[in-house]
Amino acid sequence: MSLIEFFSHNTRELLALTFEHLFLVAVSTGIAILIGVPLGILLTRKPGLSKPVLGFANIMQTVPSLALFGFLIPLNIYLFHVKIVGGIGARTAIVALVLYALLPIIRNTFTGISNVDPAIRDAGRGMGMTDRQLLLQVELPLALGVIIAGVRVATVICVGTATIAAAIDAGGLGRYIFRGLRANDNTLILAGAVPAALIAMGADLALGYIERTIQFGKTIGAKSKKFLWSGVIAVLVGIIVAYFIAGKGAGAIAVGSKDFTEQVILGEILAQAIEGKTTLQVVRRFDLGGNLAHEALAAGEIDVYVEYTGTALLAILKNPPVTDPQEVLRRVKAEYARRFKLEWTEPLGFNNTFAILVRADDARQLNLKRITDAARVSAQWRAGFGQDFMSRADGYPGFAQTYGFHFQEIREMDLSLTYRALAEKQVDLIAGNSTDGLISRYGLAQLEDDRHYFPPYDGVPVVRQDTLEKHPELRQVLQKLGGILTVDEMRKLNYAVDGEKRQPREVAREFLKLKNIIQ
């Protein structure tokens, strides 16, 4: 589908996401101005502070945004009973964007005022201006052009960084970009990236125009004061609206998911099962990137999401790999209850582990069933692995050692591309995900992990203990979901969304009906 076609089919969604994006940028830049300009002025009065303050703002700029989100989510900072920092959603995205936007604004306010000619400042003081009058009538008007230049840089930074806010359910054009990256769909990536770039360019041009007009030295008076105040009021209204939107309705169950197709489908399955079986209201907080779903669950921002036993053991609890599925589940259950007050319920039934895959033809001709069989004939083979498999604790080095593989060549590429590379005979063996819909689409054969090298990645809903106490009916629903999904079924659901481009919501409903969970 071409980009133009995509836009004409999805105009309403595009507009909604664009609006969310603009909203994030406007509120963040507005708050950054309200904090940064006074702070910059303070620095000109107390130059001793300029090193630590500018140093802090500088460091904030170098913190990667996902790391910053991860740091902000568990925080709980309240101001007059309103939560201002912490959790997922627009609130945390705005806090992070403000931190990124501060540096150029503080720095330009400070330099703009510091660079006012000392002779002009002396003239003002000599004429009997108080410090305040000197600031408002001389220094700020003369520095305004430089300050606006700082706001311009901050705005462009915000437009760019706001695309990442989709990773914590804050919306915006980043949703298209993340979805596109996940589905390996360039049109979708561009659908997010092109409008974001246009917004950045538009903001840059508009503020550049204002900057030039002001430097020409005309508009400082009652009019611009009114303009300034209406801007301040608009930002404040925006903040209030943001908190209103960001708050999760009291008593509702928030279902989360990570940011790939299978997780969104599983999130829908949980959500619709809860909606169908209880009277509880459900809020969907999907597409949480990295470990953010876990952070959000631990912080009480969501109540439940599906986690994989192996991921919890290795990436969250940082334990060494264990291969017995029962043992892994036992360990994560105990540790989660103790450390996070979170409960693992019934496993859904499928194991999303690494699947060592070969072409079905090869498997038949060479009579390959187990990985050991492949290791014997692989001396001339080329392998294709994702970056993730090459680097993780339960990845390639241990795998090659356990089975004694010596490939002729190893090609490291994006995981989603390895399936096609295998089908097109560019490589002969890959490590895919066992539930990936592409396995059936390309007719690939999975080899049995006969030496039990890979830890199990059983999908299990993880839920907050306090939520279960408050809503005991939730436990029954989650028990009903125990064992309903085989690997093969999960593959089909994934393929329905990734391959057939159907909506996760629809795919999940169909499945639950088929299993008689809902009517």
Place this chain on the structure above:
Amino acid sequence: MSDLQKAIEFSDVSFTLPDGKTLLSDLNLSVDQGETLVLLGRSGSGKTTTMKLINRLIDPTAGTVQVEGKRTVDWDPIRLRRRIGYVIQEIGLFPHLTVEENIGVVPRLENWPAERIKERARALLTLVGLDADRFAARFPRELSGGQRQRIGVARALAADPPVILLDEPFGALDPITRREIQREFKTLQQELKKTMIFVTHDIAEAFVLGTRIALLKDGQLILLDEPQALLHSQHPEARAFAECFNDAQGSGSRA
């Protein structure tokens, strides 16, 4: 009670920077009301420091400065400065304000009604020889050096202060414009009868404008007398300035 006659009085005034460098030492001088005292000296001789002590941009590290019989440290600096007009080289005009707004700065700080500020600005423009209709709405960058300097003088006069400080106001002008504007200023001076402190390193200017001349060198007062007396002084610094003056007069007569 003779203090009341003196507009400004320095008694044993020194000013030393925190790093120990002395910019002014043991200065004693007084300025009569309606007099124009010229502070003459090379760059770094302490002229501008003396000036800034009067409107309290700095406080003396020793001794006292009195304005209208009251020590500057006892004055509220803001009130003091609004009673003292201040003209510095052309750069002192605010680049973001029009000519009219520049002239109106102090009246606006004093909360004059807008109509009165406007009238005052126009009257002052006429007084310094500029057409109010043509210049009121212009910005400083749209003016020549001489015009800017006239605006600077007009701005210092705006709230009708009894004392005016002028720190090398004509320093950046070409010699011809400078001559012109000095003559106009002289006329203005006689009309207004203000107390003026005028800083310059140009002895010819000092001769045209000064009632008395205070010659400074390295932060010390060398001579305080009427202009003619400077020409007969035996002090080497006075003679150096006198020679400059004679050279200039000499070349002037040959031309």
